[in-house]
Amino acid sequence: MSRWEPNARGRLEAAAMELFAERGFEQTTVAEIAGRAGLTERTFYRHFADKREVLFPDANPLGAFFAEAIADAPDAAVPLDVVAAVLDAAADYFADRRDFSRRRQAVVAANAELQERELVKLATLTAVLAEGLRGRGIGEPAASLAAEAGTAVFKVALVRWAAEAEERHLREVMREALEAFRAVAARE
Amino acid sequence: MSRWEPNARGRLEAAAMELFAERGFEQTTVAEIAGRAGLTERTFYRHFADKREVLFPDANPLGAFFAEAIADAPDAAVPLDVVAAVLDAAADYFADRRDFSRRRQAVVAANAELQERELVKLATLTAVLAEGLRGRGIGEPAASLAAEAGTAVFKVALVRWAAEAEERHLREVMREALEAFRAVAARE
DNA sequence: CAAATTGATGTCAGCTTCTGACATCAACCG
């Protein structure tokens, strides 16, 4: 018999999602989230650096996942091909999280502070990507630019995928977006 | 004779830059900024929505500038050519702000919250760019992707330009970055 | 097995950010 209910962190995440969805991010206090999870405000801040972080539990694992995917990517002469491999891997990661992604996107879309934090998470992924590309011998500014391109495609694809009524696989949407990107960047 | 010293907003911006540079963003309270500017904390918040905004006074004019630049860009079949024209215009805008850009970049680089806000400002520019491209008949997702590409190039170029010892014109650095981007995106 | 340690949580005090409500008073307008 343990002293506390297990999975405090998960309970906080769940409580936060519920409350944010019900009445919005600003109209919810940290004390209320903690209360619904059967904990105190102070404990919330032991699990999350600030109020927004509770909505981005996947950020760290996803970054690690990116780093791994890029290390495992097959050799390719062109940076964007490496990016393509990472996007494929990322698609698999999200494959079974579509409902969660959708719900979270709705909450985030309703609040500027949360969008701000989402940009940070994406920027972190960009940095991981760039670092991985540099690790594969790609120089600057090519690595940074290819990484930015990858994240841009990722972002666009993720939004489209979550928004679509039909259930396509994310991988397909990602590849489509990447193709569109290549067409945009083509010299003519 | 006016009742108050003129240019309260400018004084707040200057005071904030000084204090942030001296002892850092977190170690400076809004009351201190206002005090150095000869005002009160409450007045600070009448000029800036929050503590970070004081460091981004150019954001709105720059957005308007982007919108104008994109409307004025010459007809071009390829989205990225329109983006190139906007980058040229943006380069002119920053031409005589190099020292300010440098000082601000140093302050921003030292604090995560400020980097977060900077991402928002860039995202706003991306949105303006995308909207302008759509207004020129470019569809989705091409408009969004081209806009992301433009902002990425802009970001990379601005950092390089401010960091360089020699005094090149920003326009040159931007064009170089755009070329690098095209090379990255090329299929081989 | 008793004692010491650990670790997740609670309690409390306090600072800072940010906002609403109301007051002030020079400049301006009719």
Place this chain on the structure above:
DNA sequence: CGGTTGATGTCAGAAGCTGACATCAATTTG
């Protein structure tokens, strides 16, 4: 001249966040 306007000040208070210390079941140690 009297009324209005607008930038500022004053005050109170909610909420975010942090440091310091207490608690106590579980675990480890001797």
